[in-house]
Amino acid sequence: MNQHIPLPSTGNLLPIANCWWVNQNQTYTEEISGGFLWSPKTKSNGHRNQFYDYMTDVRSGDIVFSFSDTLIKAVGIATGGAYSSAKPVFDKAGDNWSNIGWFVPIEFTELARPVRPKDHIDQIRPYLPEKYSPLQENGDGLQSVYLTRVPQHMAGILIGLIGREYETVIGRRQDLEQEIVCSNLEAAIVGRTDIGPTMKEQLVKSRRGQGLFKINVRRNEKACRVTGVSDPRNLRASHIKPWKDCTDMEKLNGCNGLLLAPHVDHLFDKGMISFTDNGDLIVSPLLDREILRRWSIPEVLNVGSLHKQAMFLAFHRKWVLKK
Incomplete structure (x- = not known):
């Protein structure tokens, strides 16, 4: 222990x-x-x-x-x-x-x-x-x-x-522990008997930002809000409310996601950045601003309205964003 x-x-x-x-x-x-x-x-x-x-x-x-x-x-x-x-x-x-x-x-x-x-x-x-x-x-x-x-x-x-x-x-260390938890949860989905094989596959793929989840996110999002990159092959479907905290339906809900360039996804997933419902970028005080500069991310930025994602962003700001 x-x-x-x-x-x-x-x-x-x-x-x-x-x-x-x-x-x-x-x-x-x-x-x-x-x-x-x-x-x-x-x-x-x-x-x-x-x-x-x-x-x-x-x-x-x-x-x-x-x-x-x-x-x-x-x-x-x-x-x-x-x-x-x-x-x-x-x-x-x-x-x-x-x-x-x-x-x-x-x-x-x-x-x-x-x-x-x-x-x-x-x-x-x-x-x-x-x-x-x-x-x-x-x-x-x-x-x-x-x-x-x-x-x-x-x-x-x-x-x-x-x-x-x-x-x-x-x-x-906490990031590693969360990754282990998510991997264990993903493995547990495979052993569930209350859902069929198709649902199991979709839930597992959603954890990786793939499958039905990414399709659902693309119905709301056309490009990375920060970089403007629009080719989906170069974007990740990132859960706003972390996968491990979601219900089955939330895992697949397109409003619980953003299409983000890999480096932006990394910052968002680790709680180094978040967004207001109006789309203003929030930067964690723990993030080295030099990283933003080197990755060409303006510290003051509005990415457009995110009211469709408001419920999930509220969770992200409260529980994921590092303060």
Whole structure:
């Protein structure tokens, strides 16, 4: 069962599954940019290594603190479990490692203000694990460590030291959890006995912005409201009220959708933008305005009346839009 750890900088309680510490002194550049962890399965002599064995314990949604050059430089979220993989190319490491090992996909966020644990070791020391600790008592790192567990209370201290930047990681974790929920709901539709195969197919397709749902949306929408792109092959039928929150009929209702260019759909789905009923663009305060500039989206924009979608937009503004 997930526990809750106080976030000292904000006072929030954040759910955390498992937390990990990875020592990336040799592999930081490749693993952070590539979005993964990789380790051999055993030592070069064929013996077990607990720090490699831990790779198989990582699960989707787990949090990973990346330590390199005495600093926690990044925090990641696991997007899957470990699987057997050939060794990636490392510029400065790996010559003596076996060619097959464990690969774990991780979505990393580099910190604008890295944290030096040694500077805060008096806070951290009481929560260092007795066995397989990521740090020495004096706060120095351990060269022998690759991946190891971070106890819940120690994780709480690290989160507090990282501060607001950690909220980006939690937001991504919540997105992943929602995706898992939707996938499970989609699978559950296939097993339902109260609807026929045609309805099942349409409901599943609606989750992916396809089939009858997209047809119904196109009856109201002719182009992306933001970009003006009209070729439906380059547009996504995006649910306004999220699919997981909809009734069967709402999943297929054309008024519960907008045709959006993929990058606009991404912002809308993640709650970074929304719209008033009159069509004024609403931009979340959490969205980096530089993204709008680079994607040529005006910060002040009216896309035309959306009164047909008003009921669903009200839900989106209240429950999806990040405030």
